[in-house]
Structures are given as C-alpha cells and as structure tokens.
Amino acid sequence: MRETLTVLAGLLVLALLAALVGPGFVDWRSYRPHFEERLASALGVETRIGGAIGLQLLPSPRLTLRDVRFGGDDAQASRAAVETLTVELALSALMRGEFRIADARAEGATVVVALDEGGALRLPARTGSGLPTQTSLDRLSVGRSVLIWREAGREPLTIGPIAADISAVTLTGPWRIEGEAAGASVRVTTGAMEPDGRLRAKAFVTGQDIQLTFDGSFILPASGVAPGLDGAFTLSPGGALALSGQVTGGARQLDVASLAIDIAGGAARLEGEGQFLPATGTGSLALRARRLDADALAEALAARPGFERVLQTLPGRLDLSLDLDQLIWRGEDFSALGLRGRLDGNGLSEATASVRVAGALLGASGAADLDGVAGRLNLKADDSRRIALILARAGLDSALADLVAALGQIDAEAIGAWDGGRVGLQRLMVTGSSGVRLDLSGDVTPQRLVAKAVLNGFDLNTLPPGTSFAGLIGTRDLALDLSLTQARFRNAPPGSASLDLRREGAVWRLSRLAIDGFGGVNVAGSGALLAEGGEITGRIRAPRFEALAALAGPLVPETARPVLGRVGDGLARLDAGFRLTRAPSGETGLVLDGAAQAGRLSLTGRLDGGGRWTGARLRFDLADRRQAFQAFGLPAPRQTGPGELVLEQDAARLVATLAGPGLSIVLEQDGSAASRLTLQAEGPGQILPEGAARLLPDGLVDAHARLAFRPDAVTLDAAVFNLGGAFF
Template sequence: MNNALTGLGLALVLALVAALVGPWFIDWNAYRDDFAAQASALVGAPVTVSGDVDARLLPSPYVRFRGVTAGAGDARLEASEIEITLAIGPLLRGEAKAERLKLVRPVLNLAATAGGVLTTPFGAGARGARDADRISFERAEIVDGALRLATPSGPLALTAIDGVAEAGSLRGPFRFEGAATTASGRATFKLSTAKADDLGVLRLKLAASLDGRPETFDLDGALTIAAKPRFEGQASVARPETKSDPKDSKAKAEAAPWRLTAKVAGDGARLAFDSIDAAYGPDERGLRLAGKGALTLGATPRVDLAFGARQLDLDRFAGADRPKTPLGVIEQIAARFAGAARPLLPGRITIDVGGVVLAGDVARTLSAELVANDDVWRVARASVGLPGDARLAASGALVFVDREPGFAGKIDFAAGDLAGLRRWLQGGVGEGGRTAIRRLSVKGDVSARMGGLAVDNARIEGDGAVTSGRLAWRGAEDGQRAALEARLTADKLDLDALGADRLVAGLIRGADTDVAVTLDANALTLLGVSLRDVALDAALDADGFEVRRLAVADAGGAKISGRGRIGAGAEGPEGRLAFDVDAQRLDGLIAFARAIDGAGGAADVLARRAAALQPAKAAVELTTGAAGHRVTARGSAAGGAFEARLSTPRFALDADMDMALELGSPDGRSLAALVGLATSPVASAEGGRLTLALKGAPASGMTGDARFAALGLDLAAKGDVAFAPAERLSAAADVTLKSPDIAAFAEALGRLTPGVTPAIPVDLAARVAVTADQAAIETLTGSIADRAISGRLVVPFDARAAFEGEATVDEAPAAALLALGLSPEGLTAGTKSGRSVWPSAAFGPSPLRGLNGRIAVSARRMPLGLAEPATDVRFTLALRPNATSVERFSANLAGGGITGSLDLSRPGLEATLAVKAAAKDVRLERLTGLGVASELIGVIEGTVEAQGSGRSLSAIMASLAGAGSATLRSAAIRGLDAAALDAVEPMIEQGLPLQAPKIAGALEALIGRADFTAPRLGAPFTISGGVLRSGAIVDEGAAARLGGGVSIDLSRLALDATLTLGPRRADAPQLGVAFQGPLAAPRRKLDATALTSWLSVRAVERETKRIEVMEAEIQQRARLARERAAAEERRRAEEQRVTDEKRKADEERLKELQLLAPPQPTLPPTFDLAPPTEGETQGGR
C-alpha cells in the first residue's frame, strides 16, 4: 500500500514538473496551423496566424498570438497581438472563460450594402455561434483598435480604440468602457447590453460624448442581430447649460443648452424618426419643436424632417437684454445657428409654426420649406404674416458667409397697415413713422445679408402709387464706407414709409456713407415733408458732394432750386453751391433743419420763430477753396430786409469765424418774436433793428456785440460767447438796457394793460454771464422810475428751477408791490365805490404771472400810505407761477418796528390775500402825523393774521377774516376826564334837571379839562366780513376806568367805538363815550343815559336815607321809653320782694313769740285803710 501511494505522488510531481518546465522546451509555432484551424472553426471564417505563438499551462492556461487575421475582403478582423488567459475550472467543465483577454491593434472591417445588409468576418455556422453560451471573458483589454465600416456613400471609422470589455457569453450580456477617435474628435463610449434572446434581439444602452465637449449622445433600444441588422429604440443628443461670458455672443450661443430626442426604428437602409422633440435654450424660455422624419442611407444619403409648433417665443428666448427691434432679435438669434451654415446631408426640412412672438408682437403662420443640396440651403418656399396686416413670401438661396446668414431670391411683400408695421420694426417706438401711406407692396429680386440689401427690378406700390427702379444698401465693412444707391421713378413716393427718413437723417448728421440718388417724382414724402415735382440728381462720397440738379416746386411751402459741386482740391475742398429759396411757409425747411440738428434744439428755435420770419426769400451761396469757406444769404424776412454772412477757414467749432447779421423791420412784433419775446396783439409794437457781429472760434470763444432796438427798448450787449459742444453755450457780456418808458415795453409783451400804468423810465447796466444751465446778472446798477437800484440775479434755463437774486433800492412803495402781485388796474384810485374806500375795479393779469423765483430786497424807505414811511426795509419777494409773497418782512416804523409776511395767490380771476404782521414800539401819533395834537397817543404793540378773497381789492377787504390782539402802552385819549363825572351830582343837588341831554351837555363843558391816561390798554380782536371787532378793553394801572369795545369797518376805514368811562371806585358812575365816523377823524359823542340813571338812583337813595334816619330816631325814642318803663318795673318788683320778705320775716317772728307767750284772746283782724300803691294796682290787674 505504501509503495502504491509513493508511486502516485511521484507521478504527480513528474506531471507538475512537465507542465511547468515543458512549455519552455516546446516549439509552439509548430502548432500555429492547429491553432488557426481551431480559430477558423470557432469564428466560422478563415483565420491565419502569421506571427509567433506562445503558450503555457500553469499557473493558468495562457496563449499569445501575433499577426492574426480572420476573414477576407472588406469584412475581416486583424490584430497585431492577442493574449488569452483561461480559467482552469470552467475549462475542466468544457467551457472557455477567459480571465484576461488583450487585443493589441485589432481592426474590425465591416461592409454594408445599400440595402442595409451587413457583412462581417464571422460565419453563421461557426462553432462559436453554436457554443456561444459556453464562451465568455471577464476582462478584454483593447489597445489601439479600430472599427471600419465600408458603405456605398463612403467609409466610416473609429480609430485609436482603447477600452475594457467583458462578456458573460458570446450572446451577452456585454459591457464596454473606452475611448475612440471619431471624425469629430476623441470620444468616450459606454456600452451595456442584455443577453440576446433566441431571435437574436439584443437590448442595449449606449452613451457617448466628445472629450472637452458637453454634448452627450444616448441610445436605448433593441438591436436585432441578423444579416440585415435592425434597431428600434430611443435616441437623444443633448448639451447641458454651461457658463459663459454674457458679453461674448459666440460663447453665449455655444453655452446655450439644447436637446434632441426621437424614437428611432430602421435598418442599414433607412432610419425613421418619430416623436421628435427638439428644444433649444433653457427650459423656462427655450424654443421647442415637434416633428418626424427619416434618414435614408445608401450611396446618396438624405434626411427629410418636418417640424411644427403652436407658438415660438423668440422674445423670451432672447432674454431680458434682447434688442428692441425684430431685426435685432433675429440677428442675435441667427448668430447662434451659424453652425448650420452648411447642411451635413442633402434633404428637406419643413417648418410650420402657428405664431412667433417677436419684438412684442406676434408673427402669424410661419411656413418654410428648406432644401439642402450641394452643400447649400435653398428656400423652396417661405411665408409669414407680420404685424401691420403684412405678409412676406420668399424663395431663393439661403447662404452663410462668415457665420452670417444671407438670402438671394425673389420676395413678395404686402402690408395693409404700414404705420403699424413700421412701429413694430422700430421696436414699438413712436407712431410708426411720418407716413400717410397705409398699404404698401414690394416685389423684386433681392440679395440680402446682415450687412447689405439690394432690390433689382423693384416694383413698389403704395396706396396705388407705383415706383420702379433699383435700391441698394451696403453697410460699412472691411474698411469700406457704407453705400446707398437709389435710381427711382415715381408718380408718388413716400420715402419715410420705406425707412429712408432714418437713413437720410444719419447722412445729414455726418454718417460715413456714399450716396448716389437719381430721382424723378411727381409727389414725394421725406422726413415728414410733402414735396411736389421733385427732380434730383446728386451724389455724396468721400471725395465730395455734387448736386447736378435740384428742383422742388413745393417743399412744405417753400420752392427750392440749386446746383453745384464741392470736391476735393489740391489744398482741400473747393467748389460752389448755390440755392434759391422762396418760402411762403417754413414748415418743410424746419423739418429738414430738425433732421440736420439731431437733438432738435436749433430746429425748435427756428420753429418758434417761423411765424415771424415768413414769408421769406433768400439767395444762399456757399463757396469754398484754399482761402476758406464763405456763406452769404440775402433776402427778406420778418417784414424787412436782412443780410447774413459767415466766413471761416473750415467748418468746425474750433475754427475762427467771422459772422454778421443785420435785420431791419417796421414790424416790432416780428423782431420781438425773433429774440424769443411774445407780444400782445392789443398793444402797439414799435419796429426797429436787430444786429449781431461775432468773431473768433465758437468752441473757445467769440467776441462781438449785439443790439435789439425795438418796442421802445434799447438793449445792447458787448462781450464774449462760446459754443463748445461739451459745455454748450456760454457767454459773458456788458449789457445796457435803456427805455424812456419800460411800462410801454411791458404793455407790448402783455404784462401790463395798455394805458393804465404811468411812464416808468429805466436806465440799467449789468455784467451778464451765460452758461449752459443759467444766466447770471451781476453788478446790476441803475435806476427804475428815477429810484436807484443795484443787485444781482441768477436765472436757470430749466423752467422747473427757480431764479434767485438780491436787490437794493432807494424806495419800494408798498402800493407798487401790491400792483405787481394783483395788477395795476386793480389799484386804480378812480374805481372806488361808495361802499368801500378801496378800488373796486376787477383785477387784471398779474405782471409777475408765470415767474418762479426769489429776490432778497432791501430798501431805504417804503411808503405805506401813512404819515411816516417804513425805513430800513428788508424782505424776500417770492414768486410762483400763480402767487406772489413777501416773506420775512422787517422794517423800522414810527420809532418802533414791524415784521410779517404777505401772500397773494392768483389761481384764477380771483385773488387771495393772506397777511401776518406784528408791531412793536410804534408811536401811534407819528403814524397819523398829528403829533401831540392826535386824539389818541401811545405806543402800539400787536399781532394780526387775516385772509380775504375776491376779484377786486374792495372785495378782498370786504371778505377779510382773521384775529389778533393790540396793546397801547403809555396811552392817552385827549379830552376825556373821568373826574368830570363827580362834579355832576352836586349840580343835580343844586337844581340841574335829572335829564340825560342836560347832563351830557353839562359834561361836555367839564370832560375836556383833562385827558384819560393809562399805562397800558389792550384787547383781543377778530375780523369777519371785513369788520374788525375787539373784545373787552383791559386797562391796567389807570386812575380812571375805561371799558367797552371797538369796531372798525376795514372796507370803509370807519370807526365805531362804544366806550364806558368812570372813576376807579366801586360806586363810581359811568359815562358812555362813542367815537364814530372816518378812522382818521372820528366824531365823539357822550351818552349820559347810564349816568342819568345812576344819578336818579342816587337821588332816591338820598331821600330814602333821610326817611330812614327819621324812622330810626322815632324807633330810638320808643326804645328808650320802653327801656325806662322796664327799669321802673324792675325797681318796683324789687321793692315788693323786699317788703314781702320783711313781712314774712315779721310773721315768722310773731309766730315764734306767740309760741313763747301765753295765748291771747282772739281779736278780729286788722284792716289796712291806706290807699293801694301803683304797683299793687298793676299787680292786681
């Protein structure tokens, strides 16, 4: 037994040694044909091994072949080297499982026929196909492989394949991850499949992406393995959104996400696409189309696709920063599809979209058919409905040059609402252009691209008017100037409707564009101007400008003719242009001027003065040469003759110029209008002259003088002026203004009513500085109405801003301020009525209406209509368009001071006056001018606030309402002696009749002997309906007592005061004192009614007192008698008491004696025969 075991072990050792050592001594190349035969049986095709063969059995079976070829012709498999390492366990079970498989430079060549039949190196009856389930590999490494497919249309290839694959069997499942080089670059592939079923259907998923690119390709479906393979499934190509520079349109386009998915079904001959979903852009604002189609393979592959959508929103797709015009949006979007400039395959694409949102409107029913052939896109048909009831149809070739789209073909365009279409084309700005044409149609042969357009054989029909000829435009590019060519003949032509107004405006503003125009039109519209009988032959290029013929019978009211040429000479431009203008109206010329002056400022100035200038005639001549340029104009305008000239070495703001203008006219209104002054039609307007002379460079400064002498005004200026573009207008000049009657000038301007204001002479001088924003009047000196004035004023040119200034005057009458705020005619003294001392004339327009600003005023004196004027006056005159205010008013007055404010508002025909005032330490007697002779003396302190409204000053005073308080210190009322009241009673006792008139008459002679004085009198007051009514008068510290109230009718300046006067004691009498009549001289009246009543009461009181004294005396005597009787009675009672007590005592002693003495015989009683006393008699009663 041991020997047997020993022998078996020795056999195993020898076998292992043979397996390990044997391969090193075996020549495997000798078995090359055997290996090739086995491989041929396995793949079903002849296999040859031309290189070395290496093999070993341990530790795992391993074999390596070099120079392997399988198959022949176009379908073959080649490999430089194949390494196979087999697993021992599966091999012992009859299965071939490669633990490791390495293919070095394998090349698989396949061939496909036009019918889709695929030829491979593998035979259908191969043993590998029969034993497919028993053959697998865990890891197959492919190094530098290639896959080549020969097709009737040309070869396709994947090269430099590197990757790793695995297979559960030769029927699957398979997995591959690797990379390969494609026609578009290096790509990464991931492939996974299920196991093929008995029918050869293999489910697979493929994902591929180009290195460095975000796009991905995914395929998911079923591949039927057969001689004519077929695929059914879902395919998608997508690019996710990536970050990019928002300013780089190309990078932005490449960063935009897109996605294309479809159901795919077909074989090598034809692939059908269904449920196509094409999306471009972010999901929330992208473009999306649905469709279907087919890809036909074979010798001449082609693709046919049909797309459609209910609506495409190009505005949302372009984003919030999109251009406003439809062409701008299209240009921006078209740049993103420049990659489609050349079609990849021949074919046809149709697009049908219900609506396209573009530039804020909807283009309707977009339909297009694009045919790709010979690397060119052709538009077989295209049509779209545009805003403005427009329709565009086109056919021709669509080409891309340098990523920009272009078109060459025929167009047929018609618009039923041209204004609406232009408004849309302009991005919704304005009203669609200045055109009267409503319907327009254009037909012709078009060559168009982003930078140019040409229409040959053009037929343009607008509202029945036909124009024919050629139009061409080329944008500036490659160093070339833009060019415009027009050769047109028309009965009626609206160039504005064609967009030429913007082109012409650009040319006039100096655009670098070559223009050649030949035009004959019976009626023409350009820049909003209707022209009649127009003939033009002109050219503009870099060498100069030539007008061979210009004749316009009517250009907005003007007849124009001219010719000439200015070209390039040896030393610069040289030539001559001459024009004749005969304008009954200047409307057309103003429209052209507005086009020349882009901002419209100068044209607006001319438009505001057109009525004054027309009719006008002028002969204008421009000559230029080596000596410079000269422009002259002579003719008539503004009702008079004018001459203007300008000479300069070159037309530039920094060039020296010599310009002059002289205009004389008897029509002062026209002259006033030329300098920007509006005149009243009811006032006289004296004519005169307007002159201007300037020398120098406008940008740096010109020196000269100007004068306006008309309307009774002589205004002259001498100084410097500049017109620098950056700083705009600036000037500094010494200005003088003289007039014998500035009121007449104000009447001519409608600021004053003619014939109301007296003559006001003016003589002023100032330094005036003008900038782009304001005019500053400095060092103003002179006189107005023979009153000295000085100050300054700054006036901004912005109508919304307020001017500000300062003024120092010798005298500023308060009446003049009221006249400025209310109107002079409203203060005319001759218009007073019996019910008011104030003028009752209705207010006219305020001379200060419409002004907005503030002027700080100081005046040496201000007459107030009182005996003394206010002095050292300071206030701010605040002006608003419908109001005038005097703010922060302060002044010295009659030894004291006054402060306050005054507001005058004029919202309509009525005026509202609001006043606030306060007085302190003002001597009343100085205001009246009577001094010590004044009826009322004292120092005034008080405040008042009042407001009134009306159409006249009398109405305002009659409506005043307000309140205040007044105090009179050191007060004295002349001829009002309260001591006179005490002298009346003795006169009554002496026989003066107790009658009020008699007593008042007696007091008149007594009351004037002294004055009423008080340290302080005060009372509050209210104003209502133009009447001031005081409260109870309070007198402080006066020897006499003063009471009552005061009423002043402010409309009539009438006083109605009812006072009470009396001595300051409890039982003092009171006298009624009334002051009535004009406030300046009231009448005093004494009312002794109350005093008479008091005296009557005093008389009754005296009689009553006498009777009371008599009664008191009687009562006193009766009282004394009663007191004496009572005393006597008390005495007698006392005596009786004493007598009674004595008697009782005697009786007691008698009883005691009787008791002690023996009894006596009874005696009869004694009788008292004396007469009774008076007391006893009364006591008996």
C-alpha cells in the same frame, strides 16, 4: 523516503520554472502558421499575424500578438486589424473545460464595418465554427482605435479615437460597454440575444455638442439580412434643442414616428414624423404646431447658445415641411405659416414660405444658412396702418412708421441677401395706393450705406424729421443717389429734387444738388468737391423756408435742426448765393451771402480734409434782435431793436456776440473749459421777458458768469451781477 520527496519537489520547481521562463526563450515566430491556423479555427475568420508573437503559460495563459489582421483580403467585406493584441485566459476555467477570457487588450485597432447596397452586413468568409457562444469575456480594453463605417455608394465614415472597456457574460449577452468615441462618452448595456436576433439594449452617448439615448432593441439577424433597430430615442444636439420619438428600420430606411422637438427648454414644441434613407443620405421631415411664441423663443435661445450646431448633426438632406397655425411675434398675430424646403448641413435651400399678418400676405422664396439669407420677398397689404404698427413694434422710428401708414394699400417686392453683417438689395419696389412709388437698390453694412432711390409722388408734408433718417444712417459712411419726382408740399405746386451725397468718415461730398418747383423754391449748383480739389457754386431761392428745410432735413447738422424750426419766419424769402471750394490740400472753403426776411446774412468758413470746421464766421444783421434769443431757445426779451449777431469759431475757440442799441452780449469758450459770459445792458428788459423784467429795478446790468450747456438745461456758475450798482 525524505530524499525521494525532496527530489520530486525539486523536479516540480524546475517544471514550474520551465513553464514560467521557458516560453520566453522560444522564438514563436517559427510557429506562425500554426498560430494563424488555430486562431482562424477558433475565431471563425481568416487570421494573419505580421509581427512578433509572445506566449506565457503561468500564472495563466497569455498570448501577445503584433500586427494582426482578421477577415482576409476582401476589401468589400468587414474586417479588423490590431497593432497589439494581448489575451489572457482564466486557467481555472480551462481546467473545468470552459473558455473564459479573463483579460484582453487591443491597442491601435481598426475595425471596418461594410454594408452592401441593400444595407446588409458584408461578413468575411467563414473558416471555422468560431468561439463557443458560452465564451465569457471578463474584460476587453480597447485603446487608440477607430471604427470605419462603409456603405455602398457613400464616403466612409470614420469614428475615432475610441477607448473602451467591454465585458460579456456570454457572446450572446448580456454585454456592457463603457468608454469614449470621438470625444464622446459612450455607455451601452444589453440583455441576452433572443432567438429572432433581437438584442434588448440601452445606449447613452454624451458629447460636447450632443446627447443621445436609446431604449429598445438592436435587430441582428443572420447574414444577408440588414441589421436594424426598434425603440425610443432622445437626442439633444447643442444646448437648445431636444428631440424624442420612436425609430424603426435599418440601414436602408429609418422611420421616425411620434417625433417631438422641444426648443430652448420648452419655449417651443413641434410635433411630426419623418423618414430617412441612409443609402442615399436623403429623407423627409414634416413638423407642425398650433402656436409658437417667437418672442419667448428668441429670449430662451439667447440664454441657451448652441442652436446653430443643430445643422452640423443632420445625417443628410431632408425635405422639410413646417406648418404653424399661429405665430406670435412682438405682440402681433401671424397666422397660417407654411414653410417648405430642403434642409442639410449647409442650411435651407429651394425654400418657399407664406404667412398672413395684419390682413396682409407675405411670401418668400430663396435659401438660408448659418451665414445668411438670400431670396425674394413679396408683400400685399390692404391696410398700411397695420403694417406700420408692426414695424413700429419691431423698432422702426415712429415718424418713419407714420410715413408707412400713409401709403394706403401696399404692393411690395424685395430681392436681396443678408449675410449677418451686410444687407444687399438688388431691388426694392414699393407701390402705395396714395400714389407713392419707391424703386431702390443698395447695400447696408455696419460701416457703410449705399443706396440709389427714385421716389415718385411723395408728399413732403409727411416727410419725417431729419433725426429719423439720421438714426437709420448712424455713423455709417454714406453714398446716396436720390431723385424725387412729382413731389408735393402743402398747397404748393409739385416739384422735383436730385441729390448725390457722399460721406466718408467726417468728410462730406456733395456732387449734385438740384431742387425746382414747390411754388418758387429753386436750388441749383454745379461742380464737384473731390479729394484733389474742385468747386461747387450755386444759388438758393425759397419764398417759404419750411419747404427748403423739409428737403434738407436729413443733411442738416444735429445741433442746427431745433434752431431751424424756430427761425423759419425770419428766413422766409431767402435769396443767397453759395460757393464751395476744395483746395488740393483737402481744405474746403464756404462762402454764402444773401438776404432773408430777418435781414442780411453772410457766412464764411473753412473745413479741413477730414470735414472738421477749422474756422467760421456767421453774421446776421437783424431788424429784431429778439429773433436771436428765439433761435437759441430762450424767451424773447421785453425790449426790441436792431442788432448784429456774429458767431466766430476757430480750431479751439468760439466767440458769439450780440450787439445793438443798449445791449452787448459776449460768449467765449476756449477748448473744454466752461464758457464765459459777459453781458452789458441798459436795463433788465433788454435781456428778460416782460414778467421777469418787472421784478427787477431799472438800471444798468453788468454781469459775468461761467455757462455750461446740457441738452436739457443751461447752468450758471460763478455768476456776478451788478444791477444798478448793487452786486449779487
């Protein structure tokens, strides 16, 4: 008996060894047709095996297939292909007559989902009854896979790479899917399939640029009917936008109701509804809001980057309509904003917009994308003062805003484009009831400003200071062609001016300057200063220097502007000739000689090829030397008398002298060192005003000091004063 049991045990061991080891020695490829037939019958679709076949019976049945294709050769139908497919069945379930997939793995799968013109699934031809609906799936791991979505008449959409773990209690649900697709985390849970084909589901998709949730039902009816969905969704493309609403429909049409769009964490909220036709990639979107605070929205968007990524998530082209009852921007109330256009991944096209602000109507048409805006603007305003207030709040220089306020009724039109770094004006035309008309064209970039303008009927009394225009130009290169016609200044007769000015870095080029009228002002010049050389000669006559200074304000250097305002009387009745010469080396020479009410004046100077002064000498023969103190913003001394003011500058040294009877002042500066002052006077009254001079005793003044000039003060250091023999 013992020997019999031993023999039976040995036979059992041999059988187990054969079951474990034997299949490895069998070439299952010769059984390929049998495997394909059985798989086609079990799965219900045609199956083809193009690679190796592996089979293991114990400890549980495991089948490994390579290069497997499901669904036949119909390119118009849905199908799948897998590089390596491994399926392990639960042995205990098989012994109970149940079919349970314990573990499965698909590597390199390509799944093609095809839809017809009506949006219905194109399923492959059936070859069998398929797996029992009670089949359970413990785990299916998918790796290195892609999903291709094909719709009739549209380019295929490829989603990948895909890696996921899938499980199902039965083939009719509940299902659970977790993994990644195209870099986004995906999690889907469902209930069991209902008799009408509804599958209750919750889906969560989280990617770098998008977050999507869905809570509703997938509608999966029988073949020939388009699948669909019905439920609530939330969508956050980027970090600055959040959408929520109800979506219903299928592949032919999706309807969105109760749509709410929160921008920048609730800084703005839009409501509306929409529709989308997946087959044509078109749709419509109607949005509205009662009030939108653009200032709060801009601040919130600046703290939440990613708003520009919204366009990249659009499913197609949408006809957009946006209506705002009230828009707040920089404290100003804009009302009745209406926007219409076509929105797609490239931006907004065929757009029209209108808005009322400060009693004015502003209209626009054109296109906009992430690179910029192009189109036409129209403005009609009955009160330019309210428009000027808006522009001042937007950052326009106050003096320029006052200039706009003086226009009266405004009718303006602009045609141009902005690309983020460049503003191109094909034409800007502004007409004011005050009689002013501006016609301008040009380009503005961070590096360069090019403008051609004709200004008619302008009153120089309202001309802003040169600093206002200098602020607009900044450090940009400049090309300005300006013509003034019928210009007025105070009570003087009208005049005209023509200017052609260029600036390239530190190099200024004046090709044309002509001024005529204004009660005797006449400036004429001829010639050109080009890179290779040239000459401009002319003459300046100005009975009233203020008119000439007003015209030349934008061209006057920053440091000279405050001085001109204080020496206007001394430069009245100016009559001087000037000559500019440019050598082939690039050096420019300047000679000016003439007379004014204060006395004779002469200027000689040299500029290098970069427009920097290399040497200059300015001389004034003053009938009253106190004018020199006033020109530098100093109080006029008690005593007066004639004097000679000379300023000399070379590349690294500046010397200023003021000499006259009883007074000698020398100011020297070498490089970056502090200025040295040497002063000699016959008494305090030569240099100090009446009140200060009375506090000091009379006597010779001999002083030495170091001076430092700041915009708001002049400081003395290491000062030594000898006043009547007493040192301080």
